Amino acid sequence: MNLLKGGLFVMACSVAAGFNQSAIASEGTAFLDWSQLQVSVTGAGGSTPTVILTDQITNLTSSASIPGRTSVNDSTSLLGWTSPEETHARTGNTFSNTLSSQQFLSGNVEATREPTEPEHAHHPAEALSQGSRSADFSLDGPGVLTVSVPYTLSIAGGRPFSFFDAISASVSGKSSFNDSINNDVVFSLTSFEEGSSPGTQSGNLLIDIVAGTAGTGTFELGFTLSSQAPVIPIPEPESYAMLLAGLGLISAIIRRKSMTNVGRLG
Incomplete structure:
Protein backbone atom coordinates (compact mmCIF):
# COMPACT_ATOMS: atom_id res chain seq x y z
CA MET A 1 0.00 0.00 0.00
CA ASN A 2 2.86 2.36 0.77
CA LEU A 3 4.19 1.80 -2.75
CA LEU A 4 0.80 2.65 -4.24
CA LYS A 5 0.55 5.81 -2.16
CA GLY A 6 4.05 6.75 -3.23
CA GLY A 7 3.17 6.18 -6.87
CA LEU A 8 0.08 8.36 -6.56
CA PHE A 9 2.13 11.13 -4.96
CA VAL A 10 4.85 10.94 -7.63
CA MET A 11 2.33 11.10 -10.48
CA ALA A 12 0.62 14.14 -9.02
CA CYS A 13 3.93 15.87 -8.42
CA SER A 14 5.07 15.14 -11.96
CA VAL A 15 2.07 16.96 -13.42
CA ALA A 16 2.70 20.02 -11.25
CA ALA A 17 6.44 19.99 -11.85
CA GLY A 18 6.01 20.27 -15.60
CA PHE A 19 4.30 23.63 -15.23
CA ASN A 20 6.50 24.87 -12.39
CA GLN A 21 9.48 24.55 -14.75
CA SER A 22 8.24 27.69 -16.47
CA ALA A 23 10.27 29.55 -13.82
CA ILE A 24 13.49 28.26 -15.43
CA ALA A 25 14.89 30.97 -17.71
CA SER A 26 17.76 31.84 -20.01
CA GLU A 27 18.66 35.52 -19.67
CA GLY A 28 21.25 37.99 -20.88
CA THR A 29 22.20 41.67 -20.82
CA ALA A 30 24.37 43.96 -22.93
CA PHE A 31 25.60 47.49 -22.24
CA LEU A 32 27.58 49.92 -24.40
CA ASP A 33 28.83 52.95 -22.46
CA TRP A 34 28.27 55.61 -25.10
CA SER A 35 29.36 58.35 -22.70
CA GLN A 36 32.89 56.94 -23.14
CA LEU A 37 32.80 56.79 -26.96
CA GLN A 38 36.15 57.73 -28.53
CA VAL A 39 36.61 58.80 -32.17
CA SER A 40 40.16 59.74 -33.15
CA VAL A 41 42.33 60.07 -36.26
CA THR A 42 46.02 59.31 -36.70
CA GLY A 43 47.73 60.84 -39.72
CA ALA A 44 50.42 59.61 -42.05
CA GLY A 45 53.56 61.47 -43.10
CA GLY A 46 53.21 64.08 -40.38
CA SER A 47 49.78 65.27 -41.54
CA THR A 48 46.56 64.44 -39.69
CA PRO A 49 43.45 64.29 -41.88
CA THR A 50 40.17 65.88 -40.89
CA VAL A 51 37.25 63.53 -40.19
CA ILE A 52 33.61 64.58 -40.61
CA LEU A 53 30.77 62.39 -39.28
CA THR A 54 27.34 62.50 -40.94
CA ASP A 55 24.07 60.54 -40.98
CA GLN A 56 24.31 59.25 -37.42
CA ILE A 57 21.60 56.63 -36.85
CA THR A 58 20.37 54.54 -33.88
CA ASN A 59 18.52 51.26 -34.51
CA LEU A 60 16.64 49.30 -31.81
CA THR A 61 14.84 45.96 -32.15
CA SER A 62 12.98 43.75 -29.64
CA SER A 63 11.10 40.53 -30.35
CA ALA A 64 9.54 37.69 -28.34
CA SER A 65 7.82 34.53 -29.52
CA ILE A 66 6.26 31.37 -28.13
CA PRO A 67 5.37 28.55 -30.55
CA GLY A 68 1.65 28.51 -31.27
CA ARG A 69 1.16 32.13 -30.19
CA THR A 70 1.43 35.46 -32.00
CA SER A 71 4.99 36.81 -32.10
CA VAL A 72 5.58 40.31 -30.72
CA ASN A 73 7.98 42.65 -32.54
CA ASP A 74 8.96 46.24 -31.83
CA SER A 75 11.62 48.23 -33.68
CA THR A 76 12.58 51.83 -34.32
CA SER A 77 15.20 53.83 -36.21
CA LEU A 78 16.29 57.29 -35.05
CA LEU A 79 18.37 60.05 -36.56
CA GLY A 80 21.21 60.91 -34.20
CA TRP A 81 22.78 59.32 -31.12
CA THR A 82 21.24 61.46 -28.40
CA SER A 83 17.46 60.88 -28.27
CA PRO A 84 16.22 58.53 -25.51
CA GLU A 85 14.16 55.66 -26.94
CA GLU A 86 13.21 52.08 -26.14
CA THR A 87 11.55 49.04 -27.67
CA HIS A 88 9.76 46.26 -25.78
CA ALA A 89 8.34 42.85 -26.65
CA ARG A 90 6.64 40.36 -24.33
CA THR A 91 4.57 37.23 -24.71
CA GLY A 92 3.87 35.14 -21.62
CA ASN A 93 6.94 35.45 -19.41
CA THR A 94 9.34 35.69 -22.35
CA PHE A 95 10.46 39.25 -23.07
CA SER A 96 12.99 41.62 -24.63
CA ASN A 97 13.90 45.24 -23.85
CA THR A 98 16.22 47.50 -25.86
CA LEU A 99 17.09 51.04 -24.73
CA SER A 100 19.14 53.99 -25.89
CA SER A 101 20.11 57.40 -24.56
CA GLN A 102 22.91 59.88 -25.05
CA GLN A 103 24.90 57.97 -22.40
CA PHE A 104 24.31 54.32 -23.31
CA LEU A 105 22.92 51.61 -25.56
CA SER A 106 21.62 48.52 -23.72
CA GLY A 107 19.34 45.51 -23.82
CA ASN A 108 18.10 42.54 -21.83
CA VAL A 109 16.27 39.34 -22.77
CA GLU A 110 14.69 36.43 -20.94
CA ALA A 111 13.13 33.27 -22.35
CA THR A 112 11.22 30.95 -20.03
CA ARG A 113 9.75 27.46 -20.36
CA GLU A 114 6.27 28.29 -21.62
CA PRO A 115 3.32 25.86 -21.99
CA THR A 116 2.16 25.22 -25.56
CA GLU A 117 0.25 22.69 -27.64
CA PRO A 118 2.13 19.44 -28.40
CA GLU A 119 2.27 20.14 -32.17
CA HIS A 120 4.39 23.23 -31.48
CA ALA A 121 6.79 21.57 -29.03
CA HIS A 122 9.57 21.20 -31.63
CA HIS A 123 10.31 24.95 -31.46
CA PRO A 124 11.64 26.93 -28.45
CA ALA A 125 10.37 30.13 -26.89
CA GLU A 126 12.66 32.93 -28.08
CA ALA A 127 13.60 36.50 -27.20
CA LEU A 128 15.84 38.82 -29.24
CA SER A 129 17.30 42.26 -28.52
CA GLN A 130 19.48 44.24 -30.94
CA GLY A 131 20.83 47.76 -30.67
CA SER A 132 23.28 49.58 -32.91
CA ARG A 133 24.60 53.01 -33.80
CA SER A 134 26.17 53.90 -37.11
CA ALA A 135 27.58 56.88 -38.99
CA ASP A 136 29.00 57.83 -42.34
CA PHE A 137 32.34 59.64 -42.38
CA SER A 138 34.78 61.33 -44.70
CA LEU A 139 38.56 61.77 -44.48
CA ASP A 140 40.42 64.39 -46.51
CA GLY A 141 43.68 62.46 -46.52
CA PRO A 142 45.39 59.17 -45.58
CA GLY A 143 45.32 58.01 -41.98
CA VAL A 144 43.67 55.68 -39.47
CA LEU A 145 40.24 56.36 -37.96
CA THR A 146 39.80 54.65 -34.57
CA VAL A 147 36.38 54.23 -32.96
CA SER A 148 35.96 52.59 -29.54
CA VAL A 149 33.35 52.18 -26.80
CA PRO A 150 33.42 50.18 -23.50
CA TYR A 151 31.03 47.22 -23.25
CA THR A 152 29.72 44.71 -20.72
CA LEU A 153 27.96 41.41 -21.45
CA SER A 154 26.36 38.92 -19.06
CA ILE A 155 24.48 35.63 -19.49
CA ALA A 156 22.81 33.09 -17.19
CA GLY A 157 20.96 29.85 -17.85
CA GLY A 158 20.97 27.69 -20.93
CA ARG A 159 22.66 24.31 -21.36
CA PRO A 160 25.90 23.39 -23.15
CA PHE A 161 25.53 22.15 -26.75
CA SER A 162 21.78 22.91 -26.80
CA PHE A 163 20.04 25.12 -29.37
CA PHE A 164 16.62 24.88 -27.64
CA ASP A 165 17.89 25.95 -24.20
CA ALA A 166 20.47 28.65 -24.89
CA ILE A 167 21.56 32.23 -24.29
CA SER A 168 24.10 34.26 -26.26
CA ALA A 169 25.33 37.84 -26.04
CA SER A 170 27.69 39.63 -28.39
CA VAL A 171 28.99 43.05 -29.41
CA SER A 172 30.34 43.81 -32.85
CA GLY A 173 32.03 46.55 -34.83
CA LYS A 174 31.60 46.82 -38.61
CA SER A 175 33.21 49.23 -41.04
CA SER A 176 33.98 49.99 -44.66
CA PHE A 177 36.01 52.58 -46.55
CA ASN A 178 35.80 53.55 -50.21
CA ASP A 179 33.45 50.59 -50.79
CA SER A 180 35.94 48.13 -49.28
CA ILE A 181 34.45 46.14 -46.36
CA ASN A 182 36.70 45.50 -43.36
CA ASN A 183 36.64 42.42 -41.14
CA ASP A 184 34.10 42.58 -38.29
CA VAL A 185 35.30 42.84 -34.69
CA VAL A 186 33.22 40.56 -32.42
CA GLY A 222 26.16 47.37 -31.61
CA PHE A 223 25.04 44.31 -29.68
CA THR A 224 22.84 41.24 -30.12
CA LEU A 225 21.15 39.21 -27.38
CA SER A 226 19.39 35.93 -28.17
CA SER A 227 17.65 33.64 -25.68
CA GLN A 228 15.85 30.32 -26.21
CA ALA A 229 14.00 28.05 -23.79
CA PRO A 230 12.27 24.70 -24.47
CA VAL A 231 8.49 24.75 -24.23
CA ILE A 232 6.29 22.51 -22.06
CA PRO A 233 3.77 20.47 -24.09
CA ILE A 234 0.25 20.72 -22.65
CA PRO A 235 -1.27 17.20 -22.43
CA GLU A 236 -4.23 16.55 -24.73
CA PRO A 237 -7.67 16.27 -23.04
CA GLU A 238 -7.59 12.52 -23.71
CA SER A 239 -4.26 12.28 -21.90
CA TYR A 240 -5.70 14.19 -18.93
CA ALA A 241 -8.67 11.83 -18.87
CA MET A 242 -6.41 8.78 -18.90
CA LEU A 243 -4.24 10.28 -16.17
CA LEU A 244 -7.23 11.07 -13.98
CA ALA A 245 -8.67 7.61 -14.59
CA GLY A 246 -5.36 6.07 -13.58
CA LEU A 247 -5.18 8.19 -10.44
CA GLY A 248 -8.76 7.23 -9.61
CA LEU A 249 -7.99 3.53 -10.06
CA ILE A 250 -4.94 3.76 -7.81
CA SER A 251 -6.99 5.63 -5.21
CA ALA A 252 -9.70 2.95 -5.31
CA ILE A 253 -7.12 0.19 -4.85
CA ILE A 254 -5.64 2.03 -1.89
CA ARG A 255 -9.08 2.40 -0.28
CA ARG A 256 -9.88 -1.28 -0.84
CA LYS A 257 -6.55 -2.32 0.67
CA SER A 258 -7.22 -0.08 3.66
CA MET A 259 -10.71 -1.56 4.19
CA THR A 260 -9.34 -5.11 3.90
CA ASN A 261 -6.67 -4.42 6.49
CA VAL A 262 -9.24 -2.88 8.85
CA GLY A 263 -11.46 -5.97 8.46
CA ARG A 264 -8.59 -8.27 9.30
CA LEU A 265 -7.78 -6.28 12.39
CA GLY A 266 -11.45 -6.53 13.47
Missing part, protein backbone atom coordinates in the same frame (compact mmCIF):
# COMPACT_ATOMS: atom_id res chain seq x y z
CA PHE A 187 33.23 39.68 -28.70
CA SER A 188 30.69 37.18 -27.40
CA LEU A 189 29.44 34.91 -24.62
CA THR A 190 27.31 31.81 -25.20
CA SER A 191 25.89 29.01 -23.06
CA PHE A 192 26.63 26.59 -25.92
CA GLU A 193 30.19 26.37 -24.64
CA GLU A 194 30.46 24.29 -21.48
CA GLY A 195 31.30 26.27 -18.34
CA SER A 196 30.57 29.68 -19.88
CA SER A 197 27.16 30.29 -18.24
CA PRO A 198 26.64 32.09 -15.98
CA GLY A 199 29.32 34.49 -17.11
CA THR A 200 30.25 38.13 -17.68
CA GLN A 201 32.64 39.88 -20.02
CA SER A 202 33.80 43.50 -20.16
CA GLY A 203 36.17 45.26 -22.49
CA ASN A 204 36.61 47.83 -25.21
CA LEU A 205 34.91 47.40 -28.58
CA LEU A 206 37.43 48.99 -30.96
CA ILE A 207 37.70 49.25 -34.73
CA ASP A 208 40.56 50.73 -36.78
CA ILE A 209 39.74 51.93 -40.29
CA VAL A 210 42.85 52.35 -42.43
CA ALA A 211 42.60 54.94 -45.19
CA GLY A 212 45.35 54.98 -47.80
CA THR A 213 43.84 58.02 -49.50
CA ALA A 214 41.08 60.54 -48.93
CA GLY A 215 37.61 59.06 -49.16
CA THR A 216 34.36 58.10 -47.45
CA GLY A 217 33.17 55.20 -45.35
CA THR A 218 30.81 53.98 -42.68
CA PHE A 219 31.01 52.26 -39.29
CA GLU A 220 28.56 50.60 -36.91
CA LEU A 221 28.84 49.48 -33.26
Whole structure:
Protein backbone atom coordinates (compact mmCIF):
# COMPACT_ATOMS: atom_id res chain seq x y z
CA MET A 1 0.00 0.00 0.00
CA ASN A 2 2.86 2.36 0.77
CA LEU A 3 4.19 1.80 -2.75
CA LEU A 4 0.80 2.65 -4.24
CA LYS A 5 0.55 5.81 -2.16
CA GLY A 6 4.05 6.75 -3.23
CA GLY A 7 3.17 6.18 -6.87
CA LEU A 8 0.08 8.36 -6.56
CA PHE A 9 2.13 11.13 -4.96
CA VAL A 10 4.85 10.94 -7.63
CA MET A 11 2.33 11.10 -10.48
CA ALA A 12 0.62 14.14 -9.02
CA CYS A 13 3.93 15.87 -8.42
CA SER A 14 5.07 15.14 -11.96
CA VAL A 15 2.07 16.96 -13.42
CA ALA A 16 2.70 20.02 -11.25
CA ALA A 17 6.44 19.99 -11.85
CA GLY A 18 6.01 20.27 -15.60
CA PHE A 19 4.30 23.63 -15.23
CA ASN A 20 6.50 24.87 -12.39
CA GLN A 21 9.48 24.55 -14.75
CA SER A 22 8.24 27.69 -16.47
CA ALA A 23 10.27 29.55 -13.82
CA ILE A 24 13.49 28.26 -15.43
CA ALA A 25 14.89 30.97 -17.71
CA SER A 26 17.76 31.84 -20.01
CA GLU A 27 18.66 35.52 -19.67
CA GLY A 28 21.25 37.99 -20.88
CA THR A 29 22.20 41.67 -20.82
CA ALA A 30 24.37 43.96 -22.93
CA PHE A 31 25.60 47.49 -22.24
CA LEU A 32 27.58 49.92 -24.40
CA ASP A 33 28.83 52.95 -22.46
CA TRP A 34 28.27 55.61 -25.10
CA SER A 35 29.36 58.35 -22.70
CA GLN A 36 32.89 56.94 -23.14
CA LEU A 37 32.80 56.79 -26.96
CA GLN A 38 36.15 57.73 -28.53
CA VAL A 39 36.61 58.80 -32.17
CA SER A 40 40.16 59.74 -33.15
CA VAL A 41 42.33 60.07 -36.26
CA THR A 42 46.02 59.31 -36.70
CA GLY A 43 47.73 60.84 -39.72
CA ALA A 44 50.42 59.61 -42.05
CA GLY A 45 53.56 61.47 -43.10
CA GLY A 46 53.21 64.08 -40.38
CA SER A 47 49.78 65.27 -41.54
CA THR A 48 46.56 64.44 -39.69
CA PRO A 49 43.45 64.29 -41.88
CA THR A 50 40.17 65.88 -40.89
CA VAL A 51 37.25 63.53 -40.19
CA ILE A 52 33.61 64.58 -40.61
CA LEU A 53 30.77 62.39 -39.28
CA THR A 54 27.34 62.50 -40.94
CA ASP A 55 24.07 60.54 -40.98
CA GLN A 56 24.31 59.25 -37.42
CA ILE A 57 21.60 56.63 -36.85
CA THR A 58 20.37 54.54 -33.88
CA ASN A 59 18.52 51.26 -34.51
CA LEU A 60 16.64 49.30 -31.81
CA THR A 61 14.84 45.96 -32.15
CA SER A 62 12.98 43.75 -29.64
CA SER A 63 11.10 40.53 -30.35
CA ALA A 64 9.54 37.69 -28.34
CA SER A 65 7.82 34.53 -29.52
CA ILE A 66 6.26 31.37 -28.13
CA PRO A 67 5.37 28.55 -30.55
CA GLY A 68 1.65 28.51 -31.27
CA ARG A 69 1.16 32.13 -30.19
CA THR A 70 1.43 35.46 -32.00
CA SER A 71 4.99 36.81 -32.10
CA VAL A 72 5.58 40.31 -30.72
CA ASN A 73 7.98 42.65 -32.54
CA ASP A 74 8.96 46.24 -31.83
CA SER A 75 11.62 48.23 -33.68
CA THR A 76 12.58 51.83 -34.32
CA SER A 77 15.20 53.83 -36.21
CA LEU A 78 16.29 57.29 -35.05
CA LEU A 79 18.37 60.05 -36.56
CA GLY A 80 21.21 60.91 -34.20
CA TRP A 81 22.78 59.32 -31.12
CA THR A 82 21.24 61.46 -28.40
CA SER A 83 17.46 60.88 -28.27
CA PRO A 84 16.22 58.53 -25.51
CA GLU A 85 14.16 55.66 -26.94
CA GLU A 86 13.21 52.08 -26.14
CA THR A 87 11.55 49.04 -27.67
CA HIS A 88 9.76 46.26 -25.78
CA ALA A 89 8.34 42.85 -26.65
CA ARG A 90 6.64 40.36 -24.33
CA THR A 91 4.57 37.23 -24.71
CA GLY A 92 3.87 35.14 -21.62
CA ASN A 93 6.94 35.45 -19.41
CA THR A 94 9.34 35.69 -22.35
CA PHE A 95 10.46 39.25 -23.07
CA SER A 96 12.99 41.62 -24.63
CA ASN A 97 13.90 45.24 -23.85
CA THR A 98 16.22 47.50 -25.86
CA LEU A 99 17.09 51.04 -24.73
CA SER A 100 19.14 53.99 -25.89
CA SER A 101 20.11 57.40 -24.56
CA GLN A 102 22.91 59.88 -25.05
CA GLN A 103 24.90 57.97 -22.40
CA PHE A 104 24.31 54.32 -23.31
CA LEU A 105 22.92 51.61 -25.56
CA SER A 106 21.62 48.52 -23.72
CA GLY A 107 19.34 45.51 -23.82
CA ASN A 108 18.10 42.54 -21.83
CA VAL A 109 16.27 39.34 -22.77
CA GLU A 110 14.69 36.43 -20.94
CA ALA A 111 13.13 33.27 -22.35
CA THR A 112 11.22 30.95 -20.03
CA ARG A 113 9.75 27.46 -20.36
CA GLU A 114 6.27 28.29 -21.62
CA PRO A 115 3.32 25.86 -21.99
CA THR A 116 2.16 25.22 -25.56
CA GLU A 117 0.25 22.69 -27.64
CA PRO A 118 2.13 19.44 -28.40
CA GLU A 119 2.27 20.14 -32.17
CA HIS A 120 4.39 23.23 -31.48
CA ALA A 121 6.79 21.57 -29.03
CA HIS A 122 9.57 21.20 -31.63
CA HIS A 123 10.31 24.95 -31.46
CA PRO A 124 11.64 26.93 -28.45
CA ALA A 125 10.37 30.13 -26.89
CA GLU A 126 12.66 32.93 -28.08
CA ALA A 127 13.60 36.50 -27.20
CA LEU A 128 15.84 38.82 -29.24
CA SER A 129 17.30 42.26 -28.52
CA GLN A 130 19.48 44.24 -30.94
CA GLY A 131 20.83 47.76 -30.67
CA SER A 132 23.28 49.58 -32.91
CA ARG A 133 24.60 53.01 -33.80
CA SER A 134 26.17 53.90 -37.11
CA ALA A 135 27.58 56.88 -38.99
CA ASP A 136 29.00 57.83 -42.34
CA PHE A 137 32.34 59.64 -42.38
CA SER A 138 34.78 61.33 -44.70
CA LEU A 139 38.56 61.77 -44.48
CA ASP A 140 40.42 64.39 -46.51
CA GLY A 141 43.68 62.46 -46.52
CA PRO A 142 45.39 59.17 -45.58
CA GLY A 143 45.32 58.01 -41.98
CA VAL A 144 43.67 55.68 -39.47
CA LEU A 145 40.24 56.36 -37.96
CA THR A 146 39.80 54.65 -34.57
CA VAL A 147 36.38 54.23 -32.96
CA SER A 148 35.96 52.59 -29.54
CA VAL A 149 33.35 52.18 -26.80
CA PRO A 150 33.42 50.18 -23.50
CA TYR A 151 31.03 47.22 -23.25
CA THR A 152 29.72 44.71 -20.72
CA LEU A 153 27.96 41.41 -21.45
CA SER A 154 26.36 38.92 -19.06
CA ILE A 155 24.48 35.63 -19.49
CA ALA A 156 22.81 33.09 -17.19
CA GLY A 157 20.96 29.85 -17.85
CA GLY A 158 20.97 27.69 -20.93
CA ARG A 159 22.66 24.31 -21.36
CA PRO A 160 25.90 23.39 -23.15
CA PHE A 161 25.53 22.15 -26.75
CA SER A 162 21.78 22.91 -26.80
CA PHE A 163 20.04 25.12 -29.37
CA PHE A 164 16.62 24.88 -27.64
CA ASP A 165 17.89 25.95 -24.20
CA ALA A 166 20.47 28.65 -24.89
CA ILE A 167 21.56 32.23 -24.29
CA SER A 168 24.10 34.26 -26.26
CA ALA A 169 25.33 37.84 -26.04
CA SER A 170 27.69 39.63 -28.39
CA VAL A 171 28.99 43.05 -29.41
CA SER A 172 30.34 43.81 -32.85
CA GLY A 173 32.03 46.55 -34.83
CA LYS A 174 31.60 46.82 -38.61
CA SER A 175 33.21 49.23 -41.04
CA SER A 176 33.98 49.99 -44.66
CA PHE A 177 36.01 52.58 -46.55
CA ASN A 178 35.80 53.55 -50.21
CA ASP A 179 33.45 50.59 -50.79
CA SER A 180 35.94 48.13 -49.28
CA ILE A 181 34.45 46.14 -46.36
CA ASN A 182 36.70 45.50 -43.36
CA ASN A 183 36.64 42.42 -41.14
CA ASP A 184 34.10 42.58 -38.29
CA VAL A 185 35.30 42.84 -34.69
CA VAL A 186 33.22 40.56 -32.42
CA PHE A 187 33.23 39.68 -28.70
CA SER A 188 30.69 37.18 -27.40
CA LEU A 189 29.44 34.91 -24.62
CA THR A 190 27.31 31.81 -25.20
CA SER A 191 25.89 29.01 -23.06
CA PHE A 192 26.63 26.59 -25.92
CA GLU A 193 30.19 26.37 -24.64
CA GLU A 194 30.46 24.29 -21.48
CA GLY A 195 31.30 26.27 -18.34
CA SER A 196 30.57 29.68 -19.88
CA SER A 197 27.16 30.29 -18.24
CA PRO A 198 26.64 32.09 -15.98
CA GLY A 199 29.32 34.49 -17.11
CA THR A 200 30.25 38.13 -17.68
CA GLN A 201 32.64 39.88 -20.02
CA SER A 202 33.80 43.50 -20.16
CA GLY A 203 36.17 45.26 -22.49
CA ASN A 204 36.61 47.83 -25.21
CA LEU A 205 34.91 47.40 -28.58
CA LEU A 206 37.43 48.99 -30.96
CA ILE A 207 37.70 49.25 -34.73
CA ASP A 208 40.56 50.73 -36.78
CA ILE A 209 39.74 51.93 -40.29
CA VAL A 210 42.85 52.35 -42.43
CA ALA A 211 42.60 54.94 -45.19
CA GLY A 212 45.35 54.98 -47.80
CA THR A 213 43.84 58.02 -49.50
CA ALA A 214 41.08 60.54 -48.93
CA GLY A 215 37.61 59.06 -49.16
CA THR A 216 34.36 58.10 -47.45
CA GLY A 217 33.17 55.20 -45.35
CA THR A 218 30.81 53.98 -42.68
CA PHE A 219 31.01 52.26 -39.29
CA GLU A 220 28.56 50.60 -36.91
CA LEU A 221 28.84 49.48 -33.26
CA GLY A 222 26.16 47.37 -31.61
CA PHE A 223 25.04 44.31 -29.68
CA THR A 224 22.84 41.24 -30.12
CA LEU A 225 21.15 39.21 -27.38
CA SER A 226 19.39 35.93 -28.17
CA SER A 227 17.65 33.64 -25.68
CA GLN A 228 15.85 30.32 -26.21
CA ALA A 229 14.00 28.05 -23.79
CA PRO A 230 12.27 24.70 -24.47
CA VAL A 231 8.49 24.75 -24.23
CA ILE A 232 6.29 22.51 -22.06
CA PRO A 233 3.77 20.47 -24.09
CA ILE A 234 0.25 20.72 -22.65
CA PRO A 235 -1.27 17.20 -22.43
CA GLU A 236 -4.23 16.55 -24.73
CA PRO A 237 -7.67 16.27 -23.04
CA GLU A 238 -7.59 12.52 -23.71
CA SER A 239 -4.26 12.28 -21.90
CA TYR A 240 -5.70 14.19 -18.93
CA ALA A 241 -8.67 11.83 -18.87
CA MET A 242 -6.41 8.78 -18.90
CA LEU A 243 -4.24 10.28 -16.17
CA LEU A 244 -7.23 11.07 -13.98
CA ALA A 245 -8.67 7.61 -14.59
CA GLY A 246 -5.36 6.07 -13.58
CA LEU A 247 -5.18 8.19 -10.44
CA GLY A 248 -8.76 7.23 -9.61
CA LEU A 249 -7.99 3.53 -10.06
CA ILE A 250 -4.94 3.76 -7.81
CA SER A 251 -6.99 5.63 -5.21
CA ALA A 252 -9.70 2.95 -5.31
CA ILE A 253 -7.12 0.19 -4.85
CA ILE A 254 -5.64 2.03 -1.89
CA ARG A 255 -9.08 2.40 -0.28
CA ARG A 256 -9.88 -1.28 -0.84
CA LYS A 257 -6.55 -2.32 0.67
CA SER A 258 -7.22 -0.08 3.66
CA MET A 259 -10.71 -1.56 4.19
CA THR A 260 -9.34 -5.11 3.90
CA ASN A 261 -6.67 -4.42 6.49
CA VAL A 262 -9.24 -2.88 8.85
CA GLY A 263 -11.46 -5.97 8.46
CA ARG A 264 -8.59 -8.27 9.30
CA LEU A 265 -7.78 -6.28 12.39
CA GLY A 266 -11.45 -6.53 13.47
